[in-house]
Amino acid sequence: MLYLLHLTSWAQTGTVTLTGTVTDEKTGEPLPFANVYINNSSIGTTTNEKGAYVLTNLPIGSLDVAVSYLGYTPIKQTLRFEQPGRKTVLFKMRAGMELEGVVIYSKKSKKREQRLKIITRELLGAGPFGKLCKILNPDVLRISMEDDGHLMAQSTSPLKIENRALGYMIYQDLYDFDFYEGKVFYGGNTRFELLEPKNEAEKNLWRANQQKAYQGSLKQLLTSMVTDSLRENGFRVFQEIPDSLRRFNTVRSVNGLNPLKNHLHNRIEEIRGAQLVRPGELETERLVVSRTKLEVFNINKHGRSPYTDMGYAYTLITMPQGYIVISPAGWVVMPMGFEIAGDLGNDRFANLLPSDWKRE
Known part of the structure; x- marks a missing residue:
């Protein structure tokens, strides 16, 4: 399990500006509109037409920087900044997705639909907020049932989870999902984006729900x-x-x-x-x-x-x-x-x- 925790403020310690490019590992060609973000956060940006990116106001210390691009294997790299200032990191991405031991079921398969319900329940949760969340693109999941009873899954591109309880769109590169005997383990890169509220009442509701989620x-x-x-x-x-x-x-x-x-x-x-x-x-x-x-x-x-x-x-x-x-x-x-x-x-x-x- 990855456990997602909030950012501190760094007023007196200075911050880091991270710059660089995202390119194809083999050809060296720039990858425009690739997502570059701090894992498990809403801090992120996209590359320009030259594959260049800029992330500002990052904290000093260790951070997981993730990169995703359609049709390429996602990247996650832990970076440590001990001094404020401008830093440059170049990312080279490998074309294609690496999925190990996953059987692809037909989209209309009854077995797939049954197993998809289990995966959805375990990812979203069974609480009241779970009823206000949904997976928008379940077709990107590749699902298998192992002989020993483990239900496994991976995503071929970021799984889009709309959370209308807290007001976020979540993009999850699901590397691993393993459900067995009532216990679930999953991991991957996670990016949050703020949703646009329909009105002020929904905005206030989201903030109140966020406070509830923080408690305990x-x-x-x-x-x-x-x-x-x-x-x-x-x-x-x-x-x-x-x-x-x-x-x-x-x-x-x-x-x-x-x-x-x-x-x-x-x-x-x-x-x-x-x-x-x-x-x-x-x-x-x-x-x-x-x-x-x-x-x-x-x-x-x-x-x-x-x-x-x-x-x-x-x-x-x-x-x-x-x-x-x-x-x-x-x-x-x-x-x-x-x-x-x-x-x-x-x-x-x-x-x-x-x-x-x-x-x-």
């Missing part, structure tokens, strides 16, 4: 860690205690925070955001550090959890490298294998906001 989201969780305001924003975060440090029969109270009453063996303890966040190499970066798993409860949302006295929406977070890199406003810029299971892992395109979305 992964973006809000990480921002709350940075500002040391987890409890204030409805989160309780517990950290797994290493075996070598488990000395008591019950969970201890740390920094005045209450333990889980019915949890024995001193396996987890509540932790504050300030204990998890460290300064990064740059002013625009923060490290969220935890060598052990984090268990997160959204106390503003009822749901299932492993604990009888904590009937709230539950999420399990694992950092295989022991840390991730984020912006101060909660944009994950270096996920480092970040894994999320549970409530926050259920986000779908119906309630995902672009990285550069800013809360009021």
Whole structure:
């Protein structure tokens, strides 16, 4: 899963202007009207007739820059900017799409239609916002059912998802989609474009829905860690205690925070955001550090959890490298294998906001 988080502001640190060209890898010919954008955001542009592009006001730090062009394999490249100024990056694209192990079904196949319904449900989500979203070009999906029961899919060109709940058109280069035994994994490049509202009422509705989508989201969780305001924003975060440090029969109270009453063996303890966040190499970066798993409860949302006295929406977070890199406003810029299971892992395109979305 790719987890989509919003952009910070960089008033005092300076910004980067990125320029360059997009050309055919073999012929060197320029590719006009190619899309060049910051992955998972609404920040982007198109190349001119000479294949040239300009992206301005980019933050210092690490960014995933993506390029797409009809009939060519999409590109994603991680760039790191440590100083403000003008930078040049040239992109060379390969003609043709690389699809591995995908069987093409007839557009009128009943099996395809059944499997397309599953893919649509898993990409858009089953919540109320999902009803206001639709895939406009499902014909670009190549779908297969593996012998072991895995439902797989890829797109031959960007999948167009119209989200009229939040006011975005989403273009998704779907590299991988894997649905098996109720669990879904998918990935690829994502570009957001603002839709034009029909009137002021729809504009206000979209903004209100965006605020709802932000509440209790992964973006809000990480921002709350940075500002040391987890409890204030409805989160309780517990950290797994290493075996070598488990000395008591019950969970201890740390920094005045209450333990889980019915949890024995001193396996987890509540932790504050300030204990998890460290300064990064740059002013625009923060490290969220935890060598052990984090268990997160959204106390503003009822749901299932492993604990009888904590009937709230539950999420399990694992950092295989022991840390991730984020912006101060909660944009994950270096996920480092970040894994999320549970409530926050259920986000779908119906309630995902672009990285550069800013809360009021």
